[in-house]
Amino acid sequence: MSIALISTGTELLKGSVVNTNSAFIGRELASAGLQVIADFTIGDHPRELYAALSDALKLADIVVITGGLGPTRDDLSLDAAARFFGLELESDPVLEEKVTAFWHRR
Numbered sequence: 001m002s003i004a005l006i007s008t009g010t011e012l013l014k015g016s017v018v019n020t021n022s023a024f025i026g027r028e029l030a031s032a033g034l035q036v037i038a039d040f041t042i043g044d045h046p047r048e049l050y051a052a053l054s055d056a057l058k059l060a061d062i063v064v065i066t067g068g069l070g071p072t073r074d075d076l077s078l079d080a081a082a083r084f085f086g087l088e089l090e091s092d093p094v095l096e097e098k099v100t101a102f103w104h105r106r
Contacts, residue, residue, distance in 0.1 A: 004037060
């Protein structure tokens, strides 16, 4: 089973943050006997995610995406991924309450 990784974040492309996620995920998958065949690093723009998803799905059986899940308005990865697959995002009030409570405790 082949796997492609997609890391999102303009900060990764600028070099202001080192992409440790990709290295960690690659090591963990390899130690589980899985083969990572591609690793894409893209900025925080929906068109870049569409292109990376399109390319990754042509190459691999599984695609793992990391990054782009922050609370800021410029983190569009989740919405862009849903649109790519023709899905709508849903909000779960119970889960939202649990996550909010977790962060208030921290």
